[in-house]
Amino acid sequence: MRMANTTGSWLREPIREDVADLWRLHEVHCTADTEFQRMLIARTRLGVTLFCDDNPQSAECGQLAFHEAELIPAALLAEQVRRVLVIGCSEGPVPQIAAELGAERVDHVDIDPECVRLCADHLPFGYTPEDVKRAEHWEGPVRLHYADGADFVAEALRRGDSYDVIVLDLPEEDQDSTEGYNAMYGQEFFETYRRLLTPGGVLSTHVSRPHLSFPTAETADSLRRPWQQLGRTFDTRVFFRSTEQPWAAIMIGSPTRRADPVRRMRERLAEIDYTPRTIDAEELRGATYLPLALR
Known part of the structure; x- marks a missing residue:
């Protein structure tokens, strides 16, 4: 179990080689390196949000x-x-x-x-x-x-x-x-x-x-x-x-x-x-x- 690619309380999501999103993590609920991917579940401004390999998959809001x-x-x-x-x-x-x-x-x-x-x-x-x-x-x-x-x-x-x-x-x-x-x-x-x-x-x-x-x-x-x-x-x-x-x-x-x-x-x-x-x-x-x- 470990934190994903974060800087302090932020997660950096690579979009392209020249663009990245920053996600503020208000509360980390779960981190895990599974056999297939790196998981993070944390509360963001969109509510509880699932990230896999630093990529948002779904969020409570939306x-x-x-x-x-x-x-x-x-x-x-x-x-x-x-x-x-x-x-x-x-x-x-x-x-x-x-x-x-x-x-x-x-x-x-x-x-x-x-x-x-x-x-x-x-x-x-x-x-x-x-x-x-x-x-x-x-x-x-x-x-x-x-x-x-x-x-x-x-x-x-x-x-x-x-x-x-x-x-x-x-x-x-x-x-x-x-x-x-x-x-x-x-x-x-x-x-x-x-x-x-x-x-x-x-x-x-x-x-x-x-x-x-x-x-x-x-x-x-x-x-x-x-x-x-x-x-x-x-x-x-x-x-x-x-x-x-x-x-x-x-x-x-x-x-x-x-x-x-x-x-x-x-x-x-x-x-x-x-x-x-x-x-x-x-x-x-x-x-x-x-x-x-x-x-």
Whole structure:
């Protein structure tokens, strides 16, 4: 156990080679070097905040808007939401929302069991320790699998499994990194996800936050590349940029061709059993407007 990359009561988050964010840490709740990453949970101005490898993953203030953005638009576009696959999201909110939506089975895949359990112990949102124990024993709709996401996807295909919604809540993509999760953002994996979806299923993935917070000449390409990959793989695609949470820029794709996917999403909003707190019909209209780089 040790402090992350901090100077006194500050954490330095590298954004690019020439830009860094400084986070004031008012109270450190937990630090750990797990088998896979360096964790820090601390109280910041955004409330209790999770950092992995000095990168903020979610914070008490705004986490619901981020996690609803990852799942709700995709769930509204899908034909049904009986089986959901969530890769990442150590904190647990996305699997929990999927269960509230009425999913009969939610497979939650995370590579780092220590991170999942420490989040449950210290974060005031997401899983509680009791939730984790139930999910680990598959007692209820949420089933925790401690595994590499790519390995789980390959095995699911071999078993002939399929999902109505797949949510990728992975660490931010870094094309210059050798981290294995980067491959899961690639074209080959987009095609693999399509094979794992039911005919009316939907894939949801987020776009890297630093490119959104600090625009550069490369920012437009960081949006275009995954958008073009979705276009090469799926017959319908939707961009969703939350007005409630600046980090939440989501791209979703479906193998089912729909002439007006946003209209379908707005109509279905009143039909689902879950009432989003950060997304309504007008948000769906405005947040799905394509940025200029994608038009």
